């Protein structure tokens with residue numbers, strides 16, 4: 714019974730209000746890890762999965778912080794596209810950009 718009440722309370726919170734700084738950071742870290750993993754698969758270096766070679770510092774060899782994530786977030790802001798920070802399916806995310 715207690716679990717049921719908890720579920721209802723969580724479900725009633727509007728989606729955009731549950732995105733916290735922590736969640737954003739987690740998304741950035743995971744996105745960067747995904748880019749790094751994809752980049753390592755490739756023979757040509759530097760190369761990165763975020764696909765923004767002209768914008769991405771990572772592709773220009775300045776890999777500090779989460780440059781691929783930053784590049785993608787900046788790009789989304791420029792295109793007025795909202796990022797769903799709960800979505801960790803990056804392959805799909807990049808396809809839809």
Ligand SMILES: [Zn+2]
Nearest residue numbers: 761763769781
């Ligand atoms: Zn990149």
